Amino acid sequence: MRYSQMLIPTLKEVPAEAEVISHRLLLRAGCIRKLTAGIYTYMPYGLAAIRRVETIVREEMNRAGAQELLMPMVQPADLWQESGRHEKYGPELLRFRDRHDRESCLGPTHEEVITDIARREFHSYRDLPVNLYQIQTKFRDEIRPRFGLMRGREFIMKDAYSFDVSDKAAEESYRKMYDAYNRIFTRCGLEFRCVEADSGAIGGSFSHEFMVLAATGEDTIAVCNDCSWAANLEKAAIRPTGTQTEVAGDRVPAMERAETPGQRTVKTVCEFLGIAPQQLLKTMVYIADGVPVAVLLRGDRTLEEVKLKNHLGAKDIRLAEDQEVYDATGAPVGYLGPVGLKIRLLADQEVMGLGPVVVGANEKNAHLRNVVPGRDFQTDEVLDLRQICESDPCPACGGTLRLVEGIEVGHIFKLGTAYSEAMNARFQDQEGNDLPLVMGCYGIGVSRVVAAAIEQNHDDAGIIFPVPLAPFQVVILNLGIKDEAITAMAERLYAELGAAGIDAFLDDRDERPGSKFKDADLLGFPYRITVGKRFAESGLIEVRRRRDGFTEEVEAVAVVDMLRARLDEDVSKD
RNA sequence: CGGGGCGUAGCGCAGCCUGGUUAGCGCGCCUGCCUUGGGAGCAGGAGGUCGCAGGUUCGAAUCCUGCCGCCCCGACCA
Numbered sequence A: 001m002r003y004s005q006m007l008i009p010t011l012k013e014v015p016a017e018a019e020v021i022s023h024r025l026l027l028r029a030g031c032i033r034k035l036t037a038g039i040y041t042y043m044p045y046g047l048a049a050i051r052r053v054e055t056i057v058r059e060e061m062n063r064a065g066a067q068e069l070l071m072p073m074v075q076p077a078d079l080w081q082e083s084g085r086h087e088k089y090g091p092e093l094l095r096f097r098d099r100h101d102r103e104s105c106l107g108p109t110h111e112e113v114i115t116d117i118a119r120r121e122f123h124s125y126r127d128l129p130v131n132l133y134q135i136q137t138k139f140r141d142e143i144r145p146r147f148g149l150m151r152g153r154e155f156i157m158k159d160a161y162s163f164d165v166s167d168k169a170a171e172e173s174y175r176k177m178y179d180a181y182n183r184i185f186t187r188c189g190l191e192f193r194c195v196e197a198d199s200g201a202i203g204g205s206f207s208h209e210f211m212v213l214a215a216t217g218e219d220t221i222a223v224c225n226d227c228s229w230a231a232n233l234e235k236a237a238i239r240p241t242g243t244q245t246e247v248a249g250d251r252v253p254a255m256e257r258a259e260t261p262g263q264r265t266v267k268t269v270c271e272f273l274g275i276a277p278q279q280l281l282k283t284m285v286y287i288a289d290g291v292p293v294a295v296l297l298r299g300d301r302t303l304e305e306v307k308l309k310n311h312l313g314a315k316d317i318r319l320a321e322d323q324e325v326y327d328a329t330g331a332p333v334g335y336l337g338p339v340g341l342k343i344r345l346l347a348d349q350e351v352m353g354l355g356p357v358v359v360g361a362n363e364k365n366a367h368l369r370n371v372v373p374g375r376d377f378q379t380d381e382v383l384d385l386r387q388i389c390e391s392d393p394c395p396a397c398g399g400t401l402r403l404v405e406g407i408e409v410g411h412i413f414k415l416g417t418a419y420s421e422a423m424n425a426r427f428q429d430q431e432g433n434d435l436p437l438v439m440g441c442y443g444i445g446v447s448r449v450v451a452a453a454i455e456q457n458h459d460d461a462g463i464i465f466p467v468p469l470a471p472f473q474v475v476i477l478n479l480g481i482k483d484e485a486i487t488a489m490a491e492r493l494y495a496e497l498g499a500a501g502i503d504a505f506l507d508d509r510d511e512r513p514g515s516k517f518k519d520a521d522l523l524g525f526p527y528r529i530t531v532g533k534r535f536a537e538s539g540l541i542e543v544r545r546r547r548d549g550f551t552e553e554v555e556a557v558a559v560v561d562m563l564r565a566r567l568d569e570d571v572s573k574d
Numbered sequence B: 001c002g003g004g005g006c007g008u009a010g011c012g013c014a015g016c017c018u019g020g021u022u023a024g025c026g027c028g029c030c031u032g033c034c035u036u037g038g039g040a041g042c043a044g045g046a047g048g049u050c051g052c053a054g055g056u057u058c059g060a061a062u063c064c065u066g067c068c069g070c071c072c073c074g075a076c077c078a
Helices: A021-028 A044-063 A077-083 A111-121 A167-187 A266-273 A305-312 A322-329 A418-422 A446-456 A484-499 A513-523 A533-538 A556-573
Strands: A032-036 A039-042 A074-076 A095-097 A103-106 A130-139 A154-164 A192-196 A206-213 A219-224 A230-232 A256-259 A281-288 A291-298 A317-319 A345-348 A357-360 A366-371 A381-383 A401-416 A426-428 A434-436 A438-445 A474-478 A504-507 A527-531 A540-545 A551-555
Touching (some): A039 A044, A044 A446, A077 A103, A111 A438, A154 A167, A167 A401, A192 A219, A266 A366, A401 A418, A401 A446, A474 A484, A474 A513, A484 A504, A484 A533, A527 A533, A527 A556, A540 A556
Parallel strands (some): A192 A230, A291 A345, A345 A381
Antiparallel strands (some): A192 A206, A206 A401, A219 A230, A219 A401, A256 A366, A281 A291, A357 A366, A426 A434, A527 A540, A540 A551
């Protein structure tokens, strides 16, 4: 491709709207242009990178035995009512009525449509297993779209759905996708981790997320330094320490009231009473689908709301307002405690092994000390509620943990029969039993992969595309458009590279060298060939690697072989 | 949804507080000259419903009201 033939409107200045690096570089490199909030046009160069990802995804999905199809974006609401998600999904589902007043929605995902296909087409165990996928634009009316392609409202996604005869068979389908995803992200040249994850609104029994490691990630994941365990913070199970001391309730004096005027936070109460936050229990009130529940945690811990939400099976949870807390407990915020509390109480698992501790007295300006969990209050619901932190041991091997930021680019779920039962998608097995299809679903944020790749691979000058995702592997800068020898050489190299099957991009614009260098860096071609004054003087061609600036000068005849070798090195390294 | 900010040429911004010639600046764009290894230089030029609608005023980019759009922060601790 020639620059003169491709619309790549690069920008010298950074548009004011862009905050994160991938957004800025995608705009500056002419990859995307915003139409409205969270909705972008993919310009030719940006689209080319997206196509690279799509190709890898397609190849690996096909290799794993999945078949491509394409489903509609506009979906009738009654399908969503059947699955129960019309109510459940919330405002992210964009709903509208067509001219016949039929309720419709824009597909944020396609479980309903695919399940409808499945129930029409699959009737026998002989039809199974099947895995169907599509690469398509999704629409989710995000609360707050941001970060360009990282969290748009409209985005390109690959979604796959598997159908099996049994749980066991479904797990095999799941494993195939797990393997395929690892191959896909490895082939993309990205540093990523596969983590245990929460299955969220889509539902299902277990799932993994694929996270590209990058500083601007929206998620935090815990990874073990000593084994391969990794998990999303939302999901990371805490390993009970097992070293908790059994506190003999009879050896601790009876609990007593302590005046704590005006001390409402963990920090100030601890300072006031001269104790550590580990010796205090905090009691928080949440409103779960309108019902107040109290949560008990050690003072220095952080509640993991997803764990709470999942345990409660609630659609929506939120921290209670001050007035709601008072209405529910009769106590003001800052002085809540488990002793004598009248609402449902959930305790984090480590709480019941602690003691003696300080808790709120359920009245203003007072706390209780010498409180022994189990002796002075009881609760039946003891579970893992807190967020994992770096000081925790690895749940798998007991090793040390590290928290890193990641960008979720893939997510696989074992769905089970939730959708097939709700929508009556059944088949007959070999014995003639009528059974629900066992499903799995598997997503990749294709457009987000491009953003994540840039977040992970850039420098001050611009993008540094990994070779497999680069729209072109090499750019040829013709720095002497009006010089016959230089232009002839640039053209010759361009033709030779093309003949050798290397995707080359020829900067044939009538621009000054400075502009060409800057644009080449910004656009992130992995290699740059410069044909200019130096060639005119020495007859040598300069080949430079974008990533580290490694530069070689070779005879023209050697360029193609040398580049071929370099590119092979880059790809096999992964 | 709550809080904050912004909307002036394609992009980035100044002007607004304290109303008053023809609304400026940088980049980009067009023409010419010149230049050609890291976003050159000189000269000339085009380009504006000052987000929209009302209002105040002799006069509004500027003050007031309403609306629209966009960006950022928050929706995580008792």
